[in-house]
Amino acid sequence: MSNYFTDNEDLRWYVDRGIDWAPLIEATEYGFRAPDAMKDVPEAIAFYREVLESIGELAAKYVGERSAAMDRQHPHVVDGEVVEGEAVRRAFDVFRENELHKMVFPRELGGLNVPLLVYYLSGELIARGDVGAMTHFSFHAGIGMAMLAYSIYEGTTRFDVQGGKIASTRFQAQIEEIVRGDAWGCMVITEPDAGSDMARLRARGTLGEDGQWRISGQKIFITSGHAKYHLVIARTDDAVEGEGLGLDGLSMFLVQAYEDLPDGKRQRFVTIDRVEDKLGHNSSVTAALTYEDTPAQLIGARGEGFKYMLVLMNNARVGVSFEGIGIIEAALRLAREYASGRRSMGKAIAQHEMIADYLDEMETDLLALRALAVASAYAEESAQKLGILQRFEGALSDAEKQRVERELPRVRARSRRFTPLLKYITAEKAVEHARRCVQIHGGVGYTKEYGAEKLLRDALVLPIYEGTSQIQSLMAMKDTLNGIVKDPGGFARRSAQQALRARTAADPLERRVAKVQSLCRGAERSLVARTAIDKLGGVRRLPIGQWKGALTKNWDPKRDFAIAMLHAERLTRMLTDEAICEVLWEQCQRDPARRALLERFLDRCELRDELLFKEITTTGAKMLAKIAAQPEAIAQAAE
Ligand SMILES: Cc1cc2nc3c(=O)[nH]c(=O)nc-3n(C[C@H](O)[C@H](O)[C@H](O)COP(=O)(O)OP(=O)(O)OC[C@H]3O[C@@H](n4cnc5c(N)ncnc54)[C@H](O)[C@@H]3O)c2cc1C
Numbered sequence: 001m002s003n004y005f006t007d008n009e010d011l012r013w014y015v016d017r018g019i020d021w022a023p024l025i026e027a028t029e030y031g032f033r034a035p036d037a038m039k040d041v042p043e044a045i046a047f048y049r050e051v052l053e054s055i056g057e058l059a060a061k062y063v064g065e066r067s068a069a070m071d072r073q074h075p076h077v078v079d080g081e082v083v084e085g086e087a088v089r090r091a092f093d094v095f096r097e098n099e100l101h102k103m104v105f106p107r108e109l110g111g112l113n114v115p116l117l118v119y120y121l122s123g124e125l126i127a128r129g130d131v132g133a134m135t136h137f138s139f140h141a142g143i144g145m146a147m148l149a150y151s152i153y154e155g156t157t158r159f160d161v162q163g164g165k166i167a168s169t170r171f172q173a174q175i176e177e178i179v180r181g182d183a184w185g186c187m188v189i190t191e192p193d194a195g196s197d198m199a200r201l202r203a204r205g206t207l208g209e210d211g212q213w214r215i216s217g218q219k220i221f222i223t224s225g226h227a228k229y230h231l232v233i234a235r236t237d238d239a240v241e242g243e244g245l246g247l248d249g250l251s252m253f254l255v256q257a258y259e260d261l262p263d264g265k266r267q268r269f270v271t272i273d274r275v276e277d278k279l280g281h282n283s284s285v286t287a288a289l290t291y292e293d294t295p296a297q298l299i300g301a302r303g304e305g306f307k308y309m310l311v312l313m314n315n316a317r318v319g320v321s322f323e324g325i326g327i328i329e330a331a332l333r334l335a336r337e338y339a340s341g342r343r344s345m346g347k348a349i350a351q352h353e354m355i356a357d358y359l360d361e362m363e364t365d366l367l368a369l370r371a372l373a374v375a376s377a378y379a380e381e382s383a384q385k386l387g388i389l390q391r392f393e394g395a396l397s398d399a400e401k402q403r404v405e406r407e408l409p410r411v412r413a414r415s416r417r418f419t420p421l422l423k424y425i426t427a428e429k430a431v432e433h434a435r436r437c438v439q440i441h442g443g444v445g446y447t448k449e450y451g452a453e454k455l456l457r458d459a460l461v462l463p464i465y466e467g468t469s470q471i472q473s474l475m476a477m478k479d480t481l482n483g484i485v486k487d488p489g490g491f492a493r494r495s496a497q498q499a500l501r502a503r504t505a506a507d508p509l510e511r512r513v514a515k516v517q518s519l520c521r522g523a524e525r526s527l528v529a530r531t532a533i534d535k536l537g538g539v540r541r542l543p544i545g546q547w548k549g550a551l552t553k554n555w556d557p558k559r560d561f562a563i564a565m566l567h568a569e570r571l572t573r574m575l576t577d578e579a580i581c582e583v584l585w586e587q588c589q590r591d592p593a594r595r596a597l598l599e600r601f602l603d604r605c606e607l608r609d610e611l612l613f614k615e616i617t618t619t620g621a622k623m624l625a626k627i628a629a630q631p632e633a634i635a636q637a638a639e
Helices: 009-018 021-028 041-072 086-097 116-129 131-154 172-179 305-341 353-390 398-440 442-446 452-459 469-486 488-504 508-536 544-552 562-566 568-590 592-618 621-629 631-638
Strands: 076-078 081-083 158-160 165-168 185-188 204-207 213-223 229-235 250-256 258-260 266-268 270-275 286-299
Touching: 009 041, 009 116, 009 353, 009 568, 021 041, 021 353, 041 086, 041 116, 041 131, 041 452, 076 270, 081 270, 086 131, 116 131, 116 305, 116 353, 131 172, 131 185, 131 213, 131 229, 131 305, 131 452, 185 213, 204 229, 213 229, 213 250, 229 286, 229 305, 250 305, 266 270, 305 353, 305 398, 305 452, 353 398, 353 568, 353 592, 398 442, 398 452, 398 469, 398 568, 442 452, 469 488, 469 508, 469 562, 469 568, 488 508, 508 562, 508 568, 508 592, 562 568, 562 621, 568 592
Parallel strands: 185 229
Antiparallel strands: 076 081, 158 165, 204 213, 213 286, 229 250, 250 286, 258 266, 270 286
């Protein structure tokens, strides 16, 4: 019987060797305090392996083998309710019977207390079968865990410090419903006139004299929008259309979309206007919704909506990245199988040089991206769990306290740095390699027979949702350059160390990694200097230690970052290669067998990064001049 976990050597390597389980398990089990905690680290790892094996089997049987049916059976609205296809319904019945929705929740809330990392790896297994099914899957536990995180964040979760568990939490009833598989949730942000630019959101939350919040407005593109529980962002400031709209006036709400009445009828508080007819991703419902004086509960304080959204967004972006990896895994396997069976000009097409090179690059990227994804997920989860552990302060030993204080800033910074890079690159590579899979299939790739075209249609949404590729690039660029402006001395030290290691490190692979890092620092230095030259004319001539004062005066990020915004995607590509090299180098320290993969990746990324470096450091002036001279002409040409 097919099993998406046991047939995957790389995934098994992570569970057996590649993941530093002990600190993560320690944090997940709150230091093994609770009486029902895992006995020790080996017992926990054995359990996670069992979970993954079981999901690997279910994903192959109930998702992968039925993905063509899932693609054909589009969800639609009948009498105001969404009707899903039979194949999706069956898969989710099986998930529920096998209690998959409970895996990641703490035991005291009815869950199995499995780390988020295992949940993400499960997501890859389901996405390999069908990415839309994976998306819907993630809107069960993903939203339940967001409710828990929000409650901890706003201070409405109480901890039993001695017992090492949560005593009570604000949304306990809703979370327990999700744990049982009786409900799921959705994240409701986008509106017809506001997607990437959340400052333009208009749906309103108003507080009635009866003390009840109510929401009115239209939302579109809501994944799993037929959910019972909606996390909704709405405007609670007094700004009116066209003026004063911004991020500060946004708040986060929990909305119950319907109530099932004892007579079997359903009372709805949110209207499902339609389900979108999409290019792909057909097993996932994408709904347009109307809220009309819909009762809502405010989460956190009024005006903190954007902050609360970011709490969920990081997790969601890591989750989408594992979706991308699942697609690439499926594309590689499909392409490889076809290319080794199909013959042309006297040999299997897999033996033709170009196709062999395509397949090799697909595999190298797949393994490299999984390395970055696991490292990002690990950092994000560690940051969350160490943050929770801090709340057990009274019960922590001095050694535990010191570890939390030491580790927390490091994992937070790593997660913040990796997440936009990961989301960007997995989404882009999923599209690139799904397209390669179609190409390797030739004519039949353009038919529905083999499923290659479905992978491409499904993949195309990844660079759009959970923040487009362009928005990820802007985030990565801004964070990087802000870091330099804030601490130019630290940047100069890092640059010097990396340049030195690129020349003198004893290990040739370490030298090559340091060279990639040095190229990145060079590109960043050029962008800061070119930005500054535009602004101040001449900061380049100042010693780097004096940049801070010169750069931070009269700063207008919209205008002053223009050259950096132009090159943000190129810089993001370079920073992604750098992050992957660093993670693979760390893996080499754990297991020398990973050196071959790092070498393969370096062979491909070194030349690419040199080209990107040249583009960043030498081009862009003409484009900026064109935009500055003719902003209206460019807009009109587009019309
Ligand atoms: C299948 C699907 C599921 C979705 N699920 C959800 C969901 O569950 N919840 C939810 O709230 N939303 C959801 N969305 C909406 C999604 O998050 C938005 O479509 C996305 O944020 C982009 O917004 P937009 O479509 O308005 O495009 P726009 O923001 O209008 O952008 C159009 C293009 O311009 C680019 N662009 C915009 N601003 C800049 C800039 N400053 N610099 C450079 N380029 C820029 C964008 O990258 C994009 O390429 C979903 C969308 C789809 C297709």
